[in-house]
Amino acid sequence: DAGVTQSPTHLIKTRGQQVTLRCSPKSGHDTVSWYQQALGQGPQFIFQYYEEEERQRGNFPDRFSGHQFPNYSSELNVNALLLGDSALYLCASTQVGWYGYTFGSGTRLTVV
Protein backbone atom coordinates (compact mmCIF):
# COMPACT_ATOMS: atom_id res chain seq x y z
CA ASP A 1 0.00 0.00 0.00
CA ALA A 2 1.65 3.23 -1.16
CA GLY A 3 1.97 5.99 1.37
CA VAL A 4 1.96 9.67 0.53
CA THR A 5 3.64 10.41 -2.79
CA GLN A 6 5.09 13.82 -3.58
CA SER A 7 6.54 15.12 -6.83
CA PRO A 8 8.97 16.33 -7.86
CA THR A 9 11.59 15.32 -5.31
CA HIS A 10 13.79 18.34 -5.97
CA LEU A 11 13.54 21.43 -8.08
CA ILE A 12 15.32 24.71 -8.59
CA LYS A 13 13.49 27.91 -9.50
CA THR A 14 14.45 31.52 -10.06
CA ARG A 15 13.16 34.41 -7.98
CA GLY A 16 9.85 35.71 -9.30
CA GLN A 17 8.86 32.43 -10.93
CA GLN A 18 5.89 30.28 -10.04
CA VAL A 19 6.01 26.66 -8.89
CA THR A 20 3.51 23.80 -8.51
CA LEU A 21 4.11 20.89 -6.16
CA ARG A 22 2.00 17.74 -6.20
CA CYS A 23 0.82 15.26 -3.60
CA SER A 24 -1.05 11.97 -3.78
CA PRO A 25 -2.46 10.97 -0.41
CA LYS A 26 -2.30 7.54 1.14
CA SER A 27 -5.00 5.18 -0.07
CA GLY A 28 -8.19 5.74 1.92
CA HIS A 29 -7.23 9.24 3.05
CA ASP A 30 -9.36 12.20 2.01
CA THR A 31 -7.66 15.14 3.76
CA VAL A 32 -4.38 16.73 2.73
CA SER A 33 -2.22 19.22 4.61
CA TRP A 34 0.86 21.08 3.44
CA TYR A 35 3.82 22.16 5.57
CA GLN A 36 6.92 24.23 4.91
CA GLN A 37 10.13 23.14 6.65
CA ALA A 38 12.98 25.62 6.42
CA LEU A 39 16.50 24.32 6.98
CA GLY A 40 17.08 23.58 10.65
CA GLN A 41 13.48 24.36 11.62
CA GLY A 42 10.32 22.47 12.38
CA PRO A 43 7.55 22.23 9.79
CA GLN A 44 5.12 25.15 9.61
CA PHE A 45 1.48 24.59 8.65
CA ILE A 46 0.46 26.17 5.34
CA PHE A 47 -3.09 24.89 4.83
CA GLN A 48 -5.37 21.88 4.80
CA TYR A 49 -7.79 20.69 2.13
CA TYR A 50 -10.88 18.54 2.53
CA GLU A 51 -13.68 17.98 0.04
CA GLU A 52 -11.81 20.19 -2.44
CA GLU A 53 -12.05 23.17 -0.11
CA GLU A 54 -9.42 24.91 2.00
CA ARG A 55 -10.50 24.04 5.51
CA GLN A 56 -7.82 25.79 7.53
CA ARG A 57 -4.90 28.08 6.76
CA GLY A 58 -1.74 28.96 8.59
CA ASN A 59 0.12 32.26 8.61
CA PHE A 60 1.27 32.29 4.99
CA PRO A 61 0.74 35.00 2.37
CA ASP A 62 -1.70 34.70 -0.51
CA ARG A 63 1.20 33.82 -2.81
CA PHE A 64 0.68 30.32 -1.43
CA SER A 65 -2.41 28.66 -2.83
CA GLY A 66 -3.65 25.16 -3.24
CA HIS A 67 -6.12 22.86 -4.81
CA GLN A 68 -7.60 19.47 -4.11
CA PHE A 69 -8.96 17.26 -6.87
CA PRO A 70 -11.90 14.82 -6.75
CA ASN A 71 -9.45 11.92 -6.34
CA TYR A 72 -8.13 13.68 -3.16
CA SER A 73 -4.74 14.51 -4.67
CA SER A 74 -3.53 18.04 -4.09
CA GLU A 75 -1.34 20.77 -5.49
CA LEU A 76 0.53 23.56 -3.75
CA ASN A 77 1.21 26.64 -5.86
CA VAL A 78 3.61 29.39 -4.92
CA ASN A 79 3.71 32.59 -6.99
CA ALA A 80 6.39 35.28 -7.18
CA LEU A 81 9.01 33.10 -5.51
CA LEU A 82 11.34 34.64 -2.97
CA LEU A 83 14.70 33.35 -1.79
CA GLY A 84 13.05 32.73 1.58
CA ASP A 85 10.67 30.23 0.02
CA SER A 86 13.55 27.77 -0.27
CA ALA A 87 12.55 24.86 1.95
CA LEU A 88 11.35 21.29 2.14
CA TYR A 89 7.61 21.15 1.45
CA LEU A 90 5.85 18.28 3.14
CA CYS A 91 2.45 16.87 2.37
CA ALA A 92 0.52 14.93 5.00
CA SER A 93 -2.72 13.02 4.58
CA THR A 94 -5.33 11.62 6.90
CA GLN A 95 -8.89 10.42 6.95
CA VAL A 96 -11.29 12.95 8.41
CA GLY A 97 -12.26 12.20 11.99
CA TRP A 98 -9.03 10.69 13.25
CA TYR A 99 -5.55 11.95 13.99
CA GLY A 100 -3.36 9.47 12.17
CA TYR A 101 -1.42 11.52 9.66
CA THR A 102 1.01 10.07 7.12
CA PHE A 103 3.75 12.35 5.84
CA GLY A 104 5.41 12.21 2.46
CA SER A 105 9.15 12.53 1.94
CA GLY A 106 8.77 16.07 0.68
CA THR A 107 9.80 18.27 -2.22
CA ARG A 108 13.04 20.21 -1.78
CA LEU A 109 12.56 23.63 -3.41
CA THR A 110 15.57 25.86 -3.98
CA VAL A 111 15.00 29.43 -5.14
CA VAL A 112 18.02 31.15 -6.69
Added chain:
Amino acid sequence: GNSVTQMEGPVTLSEEAFLTINCTYTATGYPSLFWYVQYPGEGLQLLLKATKADDKGSNKGFEATYRKETTSFHLEKGSVQVSDSAVYFCALTSNTGNQFYFGTGTSLTVIP
Protein backbone atom coordinates in the same frame (compact mmCIF):
# COMPACT_ATOMS: atom_id res chain seq x y z
CA GLY B 1 -1.81 30.42 21.26
CA ASN B 2 -0.22 27.06 20.60
CA SER B 3 3.54 26.49 20.58
CA VAL B 4 6.18 23.88 21.35
CA THR B 5 9.64 24.44 22.79
CA GLN B 6 12.16 21.65 22.68
CA MET B 7 15.72 21.15 23.76
CA GLU B 8 18.37 22.68 21.55
CA GLY B 9 20.72 20.32 19.81
CA PRO B 10 22.74 18.78 18.54
CA VAL B 11 22.97 15.92 21.00
CA THR B 12 25.77 13.36 20.73
CA LEU B 13 25.66 10.16 22.77
CA SER B 14 27.57 6.94 22.93
CA GLU B 15 25.74 3.73 22.09
CA GLU B 16 23.74 2.34 25.06
CA ALA B 17 23.60 5.74 26.79
CA PHE B 18 20.37 7.13 28.25
CA LEU B 19 18.51 9.71 26.17
CA THR B 20 16.30 12.57 27.29
CA ILE B 21 15.01 15.26 24.95
CA ASN B 22 13.00 17.92 26.74
CA CYS B 23 9.77 19.31 25.31
CA THR B 24 7.36 21.81 26.81
CA TYR B 25 4.24 23.23 25.27
CA THR B 26 1.72 26.04 25.43
CA ALA B 27 -1.77 25.26 24.26
CA THR B 28 -5.38 26.27 24.47
CA GLY B 29 -7.84 23.55 25.25
CA TYR B 30 -6.81 19.91 25.36
CA PRO B 31 -4.08 19.17 22.82
CA SER B 32 -2.73 15.81 21.75
CA LEU B 33 1.05 15.46 21.91
CA PHE B 34 3.41 13.70 19.52
CA TRP B 35 7.02 12.83 18.85
CA TYR B 36 8.04 12.52 15.21
CA VAL B 37 11.40 11.36 13.85
CA GLN B 38 13.03 12.45 10.61
CA TYR B 39 15.87 10.47 9.07
CA PRO B 40 18.16 12.17 6.54
CA GLY B 41 16.42 12.87 3.25
CA GLU B 42 13.09 11.54 4.46
CA GLY B 43 9.76 12.85 5.69
CA LEU B 44 8.40 12.63 9.20
CA GLN B 45 7.54 9.34 10.88
CA LEU B 46 5.31 9.13 13.92
CA LEU B 47 7.29 7.78 16.86
CA LEU B 48 4.68 7.96 19.63
CA LYS B 49 1.72 9.97 20.83
CA ALA B 50 -0.44 10.71 23.85
CA THR B 51 -3.93 12.16 23.70
CA LYS B 52 -4.70 13.09 27.30
CA ALA B 53 -3.01 13.99 30.57
CA ASP B 54 -0.98 11.22 32.26
CA ASP B 55 -1.03 9.06 29.11
CA LYS B 56 2.29 7.44 28.28
CA GLY B 57 3.19 6.93 24.64
CA SER B 58 5.78 4.29 23.80
CA ASN B 59 7.35 2.73 20.73
CA LYS B 60 10.67 1.04 19.86
CA GLY B 61 11.99 1.61 23.39
CA PHE B 62 11.12 5.31 23.40
CA GLU B 63 8.68 6.71 25.96
CA ALA B 64 7.06 10.05 26.77
CA THR B 65 4.44 10.97 29.38
CA TYR B 66 1.88 13.75 28.92
CA ARG B 67 2.34 15.96 32.01
CA LYS B 68 -0.34 18.62 32.14
CA GLU B 69 0.88 20.10 35.44
CA THR B 70 4.30 20.88 33.96
CA THR B 71 3.09 21.19 30.32
CA SER B 72 5.79 18.77 29.28
CA PHE B 73 6.22 15.71 27.06
CA HIS B 74 9.87 14.70 27.44
CA LEU B 75 11.21 11.89 25.23
CA GLU B 76 13.31 9.17 26.88
CA LYS B 77 15.07 5.99 25.86
CA GLY B 78 17.08 3.81 28.19
CA SER B 79 19.72 2.60 25.72
CA VAL B 80 20.23 4.33 22.38
CA GLN B 81 21.57 2.66 19.25
CA VAL B 82 23.45 4.03 16.26
CA SER B 83 20.27 3.54 14.22
CA ASP B 84 18.47 6.08 16.45
CA SER B 85 20.54 8.89 14.91
CA ALA B 86 17.99 11.29 13.43
CA VAL B 87 16.17 14.57 14.10
CA TYR B 88 13.36 14.38 16.66
CA PHE B 89 10.39 16.75 16.64
CA CYS B 90 7.93 17.34 19.43
CA ALA B 91 4.50 18.46 18.23
CA LEU B 92 0.95 19.13 19.33
CA THR B 93 -2.36 19.31 17.57
CA SER B 94 -5.17 21.69 18.30
CA ASN B 95 -8.55 20.50 19.53
CA THR B 96 -9.75 20.04 15.97
CA GLY B 97 -6.67 18.02 15.06
CA ASN B 98 -6.37 19.92 11.78
CA GLN B 99 -2.99 21.49 12.42
CA PHE B 100 0.30 20.38 13.92
CA TYR B 101 2.53 22.80 15.81
CA PHE B 102 6.11 21.55 15.74
CA GLY B 103 9.16 22.37 17.79
CA THR B 104 12.40 23.25 16.02
CA GLY B 105 13.76 19.72 16.24
CA THR B 106 16.66 18.11 18.11
CA SER B 107 19.39 16.38 16.16
CA LEU B 108 20.67 13.19 17.78
CA THR B 109 23.88 11.45 16.79
CA VAL B 110 24.76 8.13 18.42
CA ILE B 111 28.38 7.01 18.10
CA PRO B 112 29.54 3.40 18.45
